[in-house]
Amino acid sequence: MEPRLSPSAYAMLGFLAFGEASGYDLRRVAADTVANFWAAADSQIYPALTQLEAAGLVTSTDQPGSRGRQVYRITPEGERALDDWLRQPARAPAFRHPAMIRLFFGWRLPAADLRLLIDRRRDQLREQLSGIERQRADANGMLAALPEGSDVARKAAFGALIIDGGVEITAAELRWWDTVAERLLPAANH
Template sequence: MAQRDLTPTSYMILGLLTVKDWSAYEIAEQVGRGVAELWPSADRQRYNAPKILLERGLVTASTVTKGTQRSRTVYSITDEGRTALSDWLATQATPPALQFEGMIRVIFANQGTIADLRTNLTTMREQATRSRSLFVSHAQRISAPEAGTLPQQNHLMALANRFMIGHFNHIAEWADWALEETADWPDTVQPATTHRKRTVSTLAHSIDDGSS
């Protein structure tokens, strides 16, 4: 059975170790490459997770020293670790959850100014554009002749990469639409009544999209 009290970050690290042995620094570096946009808590857990895996016997650790370089801890996956990863992959994933502060600010924007709302929308668009660029650069790297860090997983990386680029495309496009939609709003309060027909039309469009 999968060890359910382990986090996806731990299983992510086990997955990395199936490719080769990694130092603690290398693991943290790999987990930090674009993972924060997909699994935010991974960034907080990437330094402690290997130690927990070691305590469980899912990895081993050895101290390696090269020449005059400072010694480093290198982790290797055990047979028990491979079994735990395989068992976890066979379980049902938890539903996706979105942590999106900008959208919370949209929902309660009637307590602030129209300038605040539109600044927030602009920030959301800029953030999405930057994140999209990050995944575009990932796609370019794994498409290169040297095929990136994990060439044996490029076909899987491509699946995830397309989703992430599409996700941030959607946010950027939505922010552009929202900026246009709010362009004639005098404030964040009056449109509740003055733009009622437009609100109903927007909701109808959303219903149509959701049922298609």
Template sequence: MTPRGDNDAGLGLSPSARVILGMIALGNNTGYDIKRVVDHSTRLFWAASYGQIYPELRRLEDRGLVAGSSQPSGGRARTVYELTPMGEEALRGWLSAQDDPQFELRDEGMLKLFFSDSLPERRIENLALMRALHERKLVQLDEIARSAKEMHDGPRLTLQFGTALTQWMINWCRETETRLAKESATEE
């Protein structure tokens, strides 16, 4: 509808490729490591699965952005990846690109709220369910913040963001719940 700048800066890095390059730069150099760290850090605003990570690592190696070396620990196969100079440049290219960053939200609770005129008596319960979800997430984020001291600046900032956003969501739900409760009370 509206023409947008293509998210194609740097060297045409696919979304998953960006996470992988960044994660290797932070010292997570195996597919398994990357998956584990993503699950404990960026997962709130960027998820990734094995099905993306392993094929992407091989594609990146084909393009010369990472170099993998087989380092079996014991008898188990294990490939450790490092950034090549080209890979470092691609990462920096992406980080300094001027394109509109992709932003996408998928919130089923909001969708239910949108359609709630088909079943108004459930509105408040749905808001409470959303709030409960975010409250549980907040506990997890607090745990991460407590367990991991001495973080890098980037991860620390995004953790603060995640915490603040989650708190904001909880407040919005609670305020809307009480407002709707009042309205439906005065209507009777």
């Protein structure tokens, strides 16, 4: 019977399907690729790797020349488990949004504080959008340099699509907060 794995454990299997990596490498790759929609903290990565190894889905070896650093590899059983998981329908994500829950209770705030709440979120989104757009430009440049039809180009295309999704989702949320500002803030000052 296959062990019950967390989505984070499956994400680690997915990253290891690209090639062997240490826990540190996995954290860095996750930060560089999927951090806009999937947080991968050390508190998730290392327990997931331990669980995956205990289940025989990954193996680890000591990295030569390092002090206790482990390098992990996905096993054939891990590849099968990952593929089975990919074929399953994804559950709807739990949606928790700290700024939106604050806005829900925003009627309690004086106008200046409400303005600050809305403007802070809009500023955060503008900064986030700028960062994702830079990521998109980098990804598209890298993709254009890869041999068309190659395995690495195919993998990179999926990453580029995810970045495009991040741009679209972030831009949509920013437009919504702009609408919030138009509806709730005095017209002369938003």
